[in-house]
Amino acid sequence: MSYFNHYPQRKDYIILLIIWLIALAIDRTWLFLDESIPAYDQSAHLTVALYHYKVFQNFNIFSGDWWLSLWQLTPSYRAPFVYICTVPFLMLFGRGSDQASLVNLLYTAMIILSVYHLGNFLFNNRKTSITASIFCLLFPILGIIRTDYLLDYGLTAIVILTFTVLTIWKDSYIRFSSWGLTIVLGIGIGLIMLAKPTGIIFILVPSIWTLISFIKKRRFTKLIQTCLSLMIAWLICHFWYGVNWLTIITSALKANQVGKGEGDPSATTIAGWLYYPQMIPESIGLPILSVSIGILLVYLIKYRFNTDLISVNLHKSARIWLLVTLVSSYIICTLGTNKDIRFILPCFPIISLILADLFNLIENIHFDRLRLTTLVLSGIVLLNNLFPLPLIQAWGGKHLPNDDARKYPLDKLINKINETDLYLRSNLGVIPVSAPQINEFTLDYFGTLADFRVYGRKLTTNLSRIEQDLQYFSWYVTRENEPNEPGESGETKRKLKSVVESSTDLKLQGDWILPGRDKLRLYHRKNPYVVVQKISNTESGISIEKVEISQQLILDKNNPVTYQITGSWDDLQNGLLLLKWQNDQSYWYHDHAIGLGNLYCGIKCHPEGSFRVKEDLATFVPKTLPLGKYQLSALYLDRRNNKITSLNIPDITVNVTDVGTVEKSPPLDLVTRTSQLAQELQQGKLNNLFVQISNFNQYDPTQDYLKQIEFAGNYHLQKEPKNLNWRYTLVLSQLLQRQVPELIQNLIELTKYDAENPYTYLYLAFVYLYNFQPVQAEPNLAIAEKLKPDIPELKTLKKVTNIMKFLPLQWFSTKE
Structure with a gap:
C-alpha cells in the first residue's frame, strides 16, 4: 500500500496532540518559574528578534527598500528565519523573552509531526513513529533548548521537516503528489538556508546520495524535479545571500575560530572525535539509551541461530538511510573547530527514530512493561534536569529556573x-x-x-x-x-x-x-553633547536660535561650537542641518542631523509642542583652507521629503588662523570623521579605515551617520558633481549600507572625475564582483592594472573574476 493511501488513524493525532500539550505544560511551567536574565547568545538573538518586530511595524511587501531593510538586519551567518517566525508571537503576546520563546511551540509541533510521518513512511509502524515523537519530548537536550531562545531549535524543526519531505519525495511516483512534494522540498531547503547556512550539512549527504541514484537509474523526471526544487530554494533565500554573502562568509569563518580560543578539541585528535559521542548519554537520557541498546542485544542473541532474524532486513534500507544521515552529519560537525552540543541538535530527531526502532524490536508483555517503565523514568530524568527535584543529582540540575532578574x-x-x-x-x-x-x-x-x-x-x-x-x-x-x-x-x-x-x-x-x-x-x-528640552515656544518651523563659537578658529584643529535649534518634534527628529562656513572662494562643511540623529522617545512617540536642542560639538577646519574670515550659512534638509529650506541665523563671522591652540573640545561628529576617512579611501589606505568604521558603528549603534552622509552627499553632488571628497564619503556610506546599484553609479561617476586614480577602478571592479557581475569587473581591473600594476589586491580580484565567470550565480544578480 502506498504511503499516500495510508491515512493515520485519528487517535494517532490525538496522541501527538497530547505529547505536544505535555511539552507545552513543562516548558511554560519552567518559564513561569524562571526569572533569569538572558545570557550572551540569548540576549543577542532576542535583540535581533525585536528589531525584526520593529521593521514589521511598517510592513510593505511591495517596497524594495522595506525588503532591503529586513535583509540587512542579519548581516552575519545568523540568518533571519527564526527571527521572522518570532514576530507574530511578539505582536500577539508581548515583547518579552517568554513571549519570544513561544515560537518554540511551533517548532515542537513541526518536530513531533515530522518524526511521526517519517517513521510511518520508513517503518510502516505506528508504534515506532509515536515512540520517536515521545522521545523528542523526553530527550533532556531538546527539553532544555525548548526553554531557551536560540536559532538551533528552529533549525532542527525545519531540517527534520525537510528531511522527511526528501525521504518521501525520493520514492514517490504518484504524479500530483510528487510534484507537490518537489515544491515543498524546495521551500524547505530554502528555509534551512534562511535558518542557518550550516544547516544544509544535515541533509547534504542523503541529498547527494539521492541525486546519484536518480542519475544511475535514469529517472529523468526526478532530475527535472530536483532542478525545480533547487530553483525554488534559491528564489527563497537568494535575496538575503545577495545582500549579505560577503559578511556571512567572514562572520562564519570568524565564528569557526572561536572554538580554538575556547579550547575545543581539534578534529585531528581522538578527543575531537569523541567530543559529541561522549555527550550523547546525558543528552538523550540513560534510561532510553540503555534500554534501546539492551533490547537490540537481546534481539540479536535471541535470533542468533534463528532464520527469523531475516525479518530485520524488512527495514534494512530505512535503517541504512537514517544511519548514513546521522553518521555523515556527525563527521562534518566534528571537522569544525567550534564545538557545542547545540551544533548537532538537528541530529536528535534522527536519533529518536533509530532508538525508537530498537526500542520496539521485541514485542511481548514483559518488554511492554519495560518500555513503559523506561518512559516514566525518562520523564523523571527530564523533569530533574529542568526543575529542582530531590532526585539523583548526577542526572539533574542542568537547566534550573532562577531569579537573576531580582538580583x-x-x-x-x-x-x-x-x-x-x-x-x-x-x-x-x-x-x-x-x-x-x-x-x-x-x-x-x-x-x-x-x-x-x-x-x-x-x-x-x-x-x-x-x-x-x-x-x-x-x-x-x-x-x-x-x-x-x-x-x-x-x-x-x-x-x-x-x-x-x-x-x-x-x-x-x-x-x-x-x-x-x-x-x-x-x-x-556632566555636560552631554546633546540636550533636549521642551519649551513653550509656539512659533512654527525650524530656527537656529544661537551659535556659540570662538572668534578665532585654529587651522587643522577641532574647534568647539554650540548650536541651539528650536522647532516641532517631528521637524527636529527628521531634520538635517547643512552648515557651510565660507568666504569668497573657500569653505568647509559641518553637516549633521539635528541632535546627531539621536532624537527619539519610542516607536510611536511623537510629542506635541516645541523643543530646544542644544548641541555641543566640534568643527574641523581643514589645513588646506586659506586663512581669513568665514561666515556661516545654514540650510534645513527634511529627510521625509528631501525638501530644502533656507534658515535665518544670527550673523556669525569667525577668523581662521594657524596660530594658537585649542585646550579642550568635544569629539568630531561621525559625518565629519567619515569625511576625513574618505581621503584615505581615495588613496587606497584601507587598514585604518575599516578599524575606525568599526569604532564608529559602536559609537552610533543605529548607524544613522551613514544616512546623514547619504542625504547630505546627494544634495551637495547635485550642485558640485566634481567634489571628490563628497563622492568618496558617499562611497563609504553606500558601501556600508550595501546600496549596490547606487554605489556602482557613484563609482562610475568617480571614474570620470578621478580618472587617473587606479583605486577608483579597483573599487568599482570589487563591487561588480560582489554583485556577481564579473564581465563588468574585468575591464575596470585592466584599467587599474595599467595605471598601477603593483596593487597587491589586483591579483586576487583577477582570480576571483575568472572563477566567477563560470559560476551560474551571476545569472541571478541585479544588473544595472
Whole structure:
C-alpha cells in the first residue's frame, strides 16, 4: 500500500496532540518559574528578534527598500528565519523573552509531526513513529533548548521537516503528489538556508546520495524535479545571500575560530572525535539509551541461530538511510573547530527514530512493561534536569529556573537612563565583563526591550583606543570587584574602569547592590553633547536660535561650537542641518542631523509642542583652507521629503588662523570623521579605515551617520558633481549600507572625475564582483592594472573574476 493511501488513524493525532500539550505544560511551567536574565547568545538573538518586530511595524511587501531593510538586519551567518517566525508571537503576546520563546511551540509541533510521518513512511509502524515523537519530548537536550531562545531549535524543526519531505519525495511516483512534494522540498531547503547556512550539512549527504541514484537509474523526471526544487530554494533565500554573502562568509569563518580560543578539541585528535559521542548519554537520557541498546542485544542473541532474524532486513534500507544521515552529519560537525552540543541538535530527531526502532524490536508483555517503565523514568530524568527535584543529582540540575532578574536590577538601570534622557536615544558604554548577567549583549537587550531607547556597546579592549572610546559615549557602566584578568585585555579593563570612575567629566548617576555585595555603577556625562528640552515656544518651523563659537578658529584643529535649534518634534527628529562656513572662494562643511540623529522617545512617540536642542560639538577646519574670515550659512534638509529650506541665523563671522591652540573640545561628529576617512579611501589606505568604521558603528549603534552622509552627499553632488571628497564619503556610506546599484553609479561617476586614480577602478571592479557581475569587473581591473600594476589586491580580484565567470550565480544578480 502506498504511503499516500495510508491515512493515520485519528487517535494517532490525538496522541501527538497530547505529547505536544505535555511539552507545552513543562516548558511554560519552567518559564513561569524562571526569572533569569538572558545570557550572551540569548540576549543577542532576542535583540535581533525585536528589531525584526520593529521593521514589521511598517510592513510593505511591495517596497524594495522595506525588503532591503529586513535583509540587512542579519548581516552575519545568523540568518533571519527564526527571527521572522518570532514576530507574530511578539505582536500577539508581548515583547518579552517568554513571549519570544513561544515560537518554540511551533517548532515542537513541526518536530513531533515530522518524526511521526517519517517513521510511518520508513517503518510502516505506528508504534515506532509515536515512540520517536515521545522521545523528542523526553530527550533532556531538546527539553532544555525548548526553554531557551536560540536559532538551533528552529533549525532542527525545519531540517527534520525537510528531511522527511526528501525521504518521501525520493520514492514517490504518484504524479500530483510528487510534484507537490518537489515544491515543498524546495521551500524547505530554502528555509534551512534562511535558518542557518550550516544547516544544509544535515541533509547534504542523503541529498547527494539521492541525486546519484536518480542519475544511475535514469529517472529523468526526478532530475527535472530536483532542478525545480533547487530553483525554488534559491528564489527563497537568494535575496538575503545577495545582500549579505560577503559578511556571512567572514562572520562564519570568524565564528569557526572561536572554538580554538575556547579550547575545543581539534578534529585531528581522538578527543575531537569523541567530543559529541561522549555527550550523547546525558543528552538523550540513560534510561532510553540503555534500554534501546539492551533490547537490540537481546534481539540479536535471541535470533542468533534463528532464520527469523531475516525479518530485520524488512527495514534494512530505512535503517541504512537514517544511519548514513546521522553518521555523515556527525563527521562534518566534528571537522569544525567550534564545538557545542547545540551544533548537532538537528541530529536528535534522527536519533529518536533509530532508538525508537530498537526500542520496539521485541514485542511481548514483559518488554511492554519495560518500555513503559523506561518512559516514566525518562520523564523523571527530564523533569530533574529542568526543575529542582530531590532526585539523583548526577542526572539533574542542568537547566534550573532562577531569579537573576531580582538580583541584577538591569531594568532599573535602563529606566534611570531613560528618565534622565527623556527625548534621546542613549548609547551605554560597557566595560567587557565576564558575568553572563552583565555584558553588552544583555544590557543591549534590556535597552531594546525599553522601546529601543538604550543601546549597550562594548568599550575597547585595545589600550591605544581608550581615549577615543571615552569621548564618544555619554553613559558608562562599571562593576565593582570584577575578577582580575591577566594580559593586555585585563589591563585595558582595569584602566577603563579606573578612568571612568575617576573622570571629572562624569558623574555617578546611580548604583545598585549585586550578589556577593558587588556594586553596579552608572555614570553619565556632566555636560552631554546633546540636550533636549521642551519649551513653550509656539512659533512654527525650524530656527537656529544661537551659535556659540570662538572668534578665532585654529587651522587643522577641532574647534568647539554650540548650536541651539528650536522647532516641532517631528521637524527636529527628521531634520538635517547643512552648515557651510565660507568666504569668497573657500569653505568647509559641518553637516549633521539635528541632535546627531539621536532624537527619539519610542516607536510611536511623537510629542506635541516645541523643543530646544542644544548641541555641543566640534568643527574641523581643514589645513588646506586659506586663512581669513568665514561666515556661516545654514540650510534645513527634511529627510521625509528631501525638501530644502533656507534658515535665518544670527550673523556669525569667525577668523581662521594657524596660530594658537585649542585646550579642550568635544569629539568630531561621525559625518565629519567619515569625511576625513574618505581621503584615505581615495588613496587606497584601507587598514585604518575599516578599524575606525568599526569604532564608529559602536559609537552610533543605529548607524544613522551613514544616512546623514547619504542625504547630505546627494544634495551637495547635485550642485558640485566634481567634489571628490563628497563622492568618496558617499562611497563609504553606500558601501556600508550595501546600496549596490547606487554605489556602482557613484563609482562610475568617480571614474570620470578621478580618472587617473587606479583605486577608483579597483573599487568599482570589487563591487561588480560582489554583485556577481564579473564581465563588468574585468575591464575596470585592466584599467587599474595599467595605471598601477603593483596593487597587491589586483591579483586576487583577477582570480576571483575568472572563477566567477563560470559560476551560474551571476545569472541571478541585479544588473544595472
